[in-house]
Amino acid sequence: MKEAAILQDAIDHIRKKSNLQPKIGIILGTGTGELSEQVKRSVCIPYSEIPHFPTPKVHTGNLILGYLMDKPVVVMQGRVHYYEGYSLREVAFPIRVMKCLGVQILIISNASGGLNPSFKPGDIMIIVDHINLLPDNPLREMMDEETGTPFVNMYNAYDKELVELAERSGVEVGVSLVKGVYIALQGPSLETPAEYRMLRLLGADAVGMSTVPEVIVARQSGIRVLGLSIITNMGYPHVEEKVSSDTIIAVAKHAAPKLLKIIEKVVEKLDV
Numbered sequence: 001m002k003e004a005a006i007l008q009d010a011i012d013h014i015r016k017k018s019n020l021q022p023k024i025g026i027i028l029g030t031g032t033g034e035l036s037e038q039v040k041r042s043v044c045i046p047y048s049e050i051p052h053f054p055t056p057k058v059h060t061g062n063l064i065l066g067y068l069m070d071k072p073v074v075v076m077q078g079r080v081h082y083y084e085g086y087s088l089r090e091v092a093f094p095i096r097v098m099k100c101l102g103v104q105i106l107i108i109s110n111a112s113g114g115l116n117p118s119f120k121p122g123d124i125m126i127i128v129d130h131i132n133l134l135p136d137n138p139l140r141e142m143m144d145e146e147t148g149t150p151f152v153n154m155y156n157a158y159d160k161e162l163v164e165l166a167e168r169s170g171v172e173v174g175v176s177l178v179k180g181v182y183i184a185l186q187g188p189s190l191e192t193p194a195e196y197r198m199l200r201l202l203g204a205d206a207v208g209m210s211t212v213p214e215v216i217v218a219r220q221s222g223i224r225v226l227g228l229s230i231i232t233n234m235g236y237p238h239v240e241e242k243v244s245s246d247t248i249i250a251v252a253k254h255a256a257p258k259l260l261k262i263i264e265k266v267v268e269k270l271d272v
Helices: 003-017 033-038 088-101 160-173 193-201 212-220 245-269
Strands: 024-028 040-046 062-068 071-077 105-114 124-132 177-184 206-208 224-234
Touching: 003 040, 003 062, 003 088, 024 088, 033 062, 033 071, 033 245, 062 245, 071 088, 071 245, 088 212, 105 212, 105 245, 124 160, 124 212, 124 245, 160 177, 160 224, 160 245, 177 224, 206 224, 212 224, 224 245
Parallel strands: 024 071, 024 105, 105 224, 124 177, 177 206
Antiparallel strands: 040 062, 062 071, 105 206, 124 224
16 A cells, blocks of 8 residues: 555544644653643544554554644654554654644654763753664655655754744743754663763764654655753763663653743744
8 A cells, every 4th residue: 555545544534533734743752741731622533543553552642633822733642663663664654644734843852861961850952963873764665756755865854943942932931951962772671881881972962762763754744843852861871870661751741841831932933
């Protein structure tokens, strides 16, 4: 079945539930799913009901269409990961759905481990660039014109104007932000001390297991991207730190209100 037909199946189902034309897409990462409650006049569609839509095994999975700061948005409450057994093409499929719905700007969030020694748990990092160490690419074998060229220019992958807008928004709402480079590994195991040293030497400020595939497809689709990452733990290679998924989720939930303030202010200021 061709990509266009698969997409059309998903869009047809969504359109039976909502005719909203969202200009802004938002992906909520680990521990931040409750932010979707701020979406007004919303329609909630479980991923499991949408044809061909990947269903998370570790997150809630709902597509929410409605209004945030009086702007039409589509929000992904939860996402799938490569480590769950999905291909990267499947991981990034929701971005193609967003594009078909009308999305022009994507705000993507995640939880990550800090590598920059000036960071601390609970910080929110604006992603300014990424390093892709995933063992696949969502554009592999996609050589047809239906989806566009697979040879995507990844300069300005994280839109500089949106980065500046997020910085100004942080000042206005009183939330301190840091900036840095995000590096993606496949997971689900966390990193060894030697790996933390390696990743820092490569130039990364934070490490995670998501985001990069979605950003690649967003850029191929002409969608501008703002990336925000909650630093949930620190990867100090010289300090033995016991980190669990429960700890990561707890820190992400604690920082979620700050993330929401940033997202709301950015959405409010966007001219779409």
